[in-house]
Amino acid sequence: MKQLIIVVLLVLQASFLFAQQEKRDIRKGNQLYQAKNYKEAEDNYRKALAKSNNKTVEGNFNLGDALYKQKKFEDAQQQFTKIAATSKDKQVLANAYHNIGNSLLENKKLEESIAAYKKSLLNNPDDEQTRYNLSYAQKMLKKQQDDKKNQNKNDKNKDKDQNKDKNKDDKNKDKDNKDKDKKDQDKKDQDKKDKDNKDKNKPDNKDPQDQQQQQPQPNNVSKDDAERMLEALKNDEKATQDKLKNKKLKGARANISKDW
Structure with missing residues (x-):
């Protein structure tokens, strides 16, 4: 003993x-x-x-x-979670969940921090500090959700505006292409018209000598020469008439035998 x-x-x-x-x-x-x-x-x-x-x-x-x-918030959360898991004392549980909520809040895990604060209040409903932290976390969550909604709305409006601008750009591009095509076609038509007019006014590709032959020769005979030519023609015509007349007279005479 x-x-x-x-x-x-x-x-x-x-x-x-x-x-x-x-x-x-x-x-x-x-x-x-x-x-x-x-x-x-x-x-x-x-x-x-x-x-x-x-x-x-x-x-x-x-x-x-x-x-x-x-600021080791993840480690702190795990430490207080371990306390909450091993204790049955309501005050200990209330304090542990309060601190879990604070650690989660610092890590921006708002929904989880709200759940921890609610557990703390279940074990100690009179804790005003926990109640205040719960209200703060709820306001932060609402702000976060509102910001997300506004961001989504802005993103949709931005996408809508971008699509609108894109459609406008496409329309302007189509219009520019049509205007360009019209200008190109007008230019082609004008070039063709100019070419046709040029070909129409262009002289035929013939031999200059042929053209010269086809063209009437200028009359370079003077008046005196013309009168002399006319007089000559008259004399020739008179001689011709006299010749024919003599031929007829000779023909009227008796035939003469040939001298053998």
Whole structure:
């Protein structure tokens, strides 16, 4: 019995020593936390929890707070979630869910933070700070949803305007193409007309000598020459008449035999 009593006393003494060391680490961590030295505070809280097998509620909460202050919001959320999963105390649950909501809110997870605040209020309906945070998160969510709706509306209007501008550009492009085609056709027609007129006024491709032969020769005979030519023609005509007349007279004479 004495030996058993001694062993029990030793165990109790060791537990007491561990508890004292744990409290010292927590107190040291609290001092560092107050001095805003959150990283070293985290290290002391972890030392304290290692001595109590992570069973100390105070050490777990303070560790979660130190992580939150270092903006390690995901780690802080996990730490407070672990506390909520292992505790049945309503006040502990209310505080844990409150801090879970804060961590989620910092990570812009508004819907999840609202759910956490509601769980906190289920365990402590009189917590005004949690109620305020819940209202704030709900307003932020509504603003986010309204902004998204407005953005979608603006995107639709932008797409509509872009389609409208595109259709307008297409119409203008078609009009420009039609105008260009018309101008090209008009130019072709005018070029053809000019070519036809040019061909019409262009002289025939004939031999200049043939053209010269076809053209009437200018009359270069003087008046005196013309009169002399006319007189000559008259004399020739008179001589011809006289010749014919003499021929007739000779013919009227008797035949003369040939001189053999």
